[in-house]
Amino acid sequence: MTGSPRRLFSIAVTVLTIALPAPWTVASEDVVEYRDDALTVHVTRIPVAKALDRVARASGAAIRGRLEDSSDVTASFDAVPMQEALRRLLPKQAFALKYEGDRLAAIELLDASGVVQPPPAPAVIREPGQTDEELGVRAALSALATARRNGMAPTSPTPLETILGIGAEATPER
Secondary structure, three states: OOOOHHHHHHHHHHHHHHHOOOOOOOOOOOEEEEEOOEEEEEEEEEEHHHHHHHHHHHHOOEEEOOOOOOOEEEEEEEEEEHHHHHHHHOOOOEEEEEEEOOEEEEEEEEOOOOOEOOOOOOOOOOOOOOOHHHHHHHHHHHHHHHHHHOOOOOOOOOHHHHHHOOOHHHOOOO
């Protein structure tokens, strides 16, 4: 078989284009699905926090506690029971699943001692003219709001809120 170099080059490029995957090909989107208390996950090199967030959105469960692993995760499995699926996604993290009836209500992230630790409260920044006492009260109310969001503090007003004349619902977020 003879042919011009240009034609041979054209044939070679066509064959290689068909035979080899293009390096710019977009990978399929990550999948996280929850059904019948089982998880299907197909993710590649995403932060554990992002994977856990997707699990929470798919299952409708709240995440309570502090994630101790900030690495990336790659996982691929289908219809694995939730407990085992989370062990695969969170190999360095202890956790507990909380149910309300048949519905998964929360995934509680535990520290080494088995206690749910809330995420840190947001920083409280001193405003101009603010005293140390006022800053301390704002910091305490901020920590209380964080604990309430994580289901770790009562919703009834605390003595501090009673003294200040504010209800639990008025506790500032920051």
